Amino acid sequence: MVVVLVRYAVTVEYDGTNYSGWQRQLNALSVQQVLEDALSDFLKEKIVLHASGRTDRGVHAAGQVAHFDTDSAIPPHKIRFAVNSLLPEDVRIVDMKRVADDFHAQYDVIKKTYSYKMYVGNTLSPLRRLYYTRVLPPVDVEAMRRAAAELVGTHDFRAFCSTGSSAKTTVRTLYDVDLHVNGDEIILTVTGNGFLYNMVRIIAGTLVFVGKGKIPADSVKRMLLTGERKLGGKTFPACALTLEKVSYPDKE
């Protein structure tokens, strides 16, 4: 008997509030675990997911991508529907499609987009506490924009990386760093070919520290030149970070 393995890529949205992060681990509930368990339950075989990358404890995703292989002949829209009904409300497969046998959700990534959501206010906002972080007023958004522009391009981002990163190189390319202001909200959106450990949260903290005048206006430039993490702002909270999108070549 010949077993034909089929490779699928799933796009997954999750609320990271109640998870230890994407990656399966002992003694803590991960998104990978609940998703692998639901897929394995339905497909009646052990399913292993390979994601585009980890997300940390408390980080959300609107468009995480992962691939897996199965010998099931059930059509993907039926798998998606059935597995979603087995998942908790805070995790959903929003898209599922067959990909080439050599597609790899991590190695084939062209670029990723993250958002980081902030609001400016004196009082914590109960309705935004799970998905935003608060910035105390006043904050100079134009100063933040000027600093953000320095990040675009290919740089050694080692100053925007927490210790504990296993990356071989700290050179990355950022294609776009955008600050969108809507009322009292500031949405930072960063697109790049790859991200170091805590990179977006350090970018957010550094831009806000510049906007509040807590560090010099040219801090981003100096961090990129010297590689010194200590010239930047704080690593901002995880709950405001969302992996929005992962892009691949159109070889599917």
Next chain:
Amino acid sequence: MVVVLVRYAVTVEYDGTNYSGWQRQLNALSVQQVLEDALSDFLKEKIVLHASGRTDRGVHAAGQVAHFDTDSAIPPHKIRFAVNSLLPEDVRIVDMKRVADDFHAQYDVIKKTYSYKMYVGNTLSPLRRLYYTRVLPPVDVEAMRRAAAELVGTHDFRAFCSTGSSAKTTVRTLYDVDLHVNGDEIILTVTGNGFLYNMVRIIAGTLVFVGKGKIPADSVKRMLLTGERKLGGKTFPACALTLEKVSYPDKE
């Protein structure tokens, strides 16, 4: 000794997810209770709050208003700061100011604004599940807009009211009914001089049923003419409803 009572109005933001509603009740946690308890704890006297009106189980507020009297001489910004630190993260006093002795948070209301948040999609959205309701595509937003326009003005809204309402009259005036589309989101905003029991949730359900062709395009007009609730759509879920703002005459 003369005790001078001072009246304050507080503007309160809360995430209704984990509450039985605004109003204090036995055997269930209400927003009123946690707020009265925190105020009473800090002010060391029994504080009773009078709100602009109740919100139901699961309904949120960005701008609920309530008044209370106290003989405390502590400045309001200090009370607010201290009480906020005693409150759970899903309830916050966002504003507090002294009002006239005869100000009444319920009787003096001029108008209220509610939002009702929806997204159009085939899959439940984990990141929006707490504050939105889902509408299955397709939906004709222009048909919804035409039906919404019929609601504006002074009408007998008894067809837009669940049984169990204690209102003396079912005549209300709606000043504005707006549908704002942003990507896959539809935000309904309704401003009126008062609202019947479940009125906004029935408006939302009826507009969506019109937009999906489940009931005739002229259903709103016929409901207003006949007063028949059964001509409308479903009462939509509470979690997508937010009391955005309560307005008073400028007599404070």
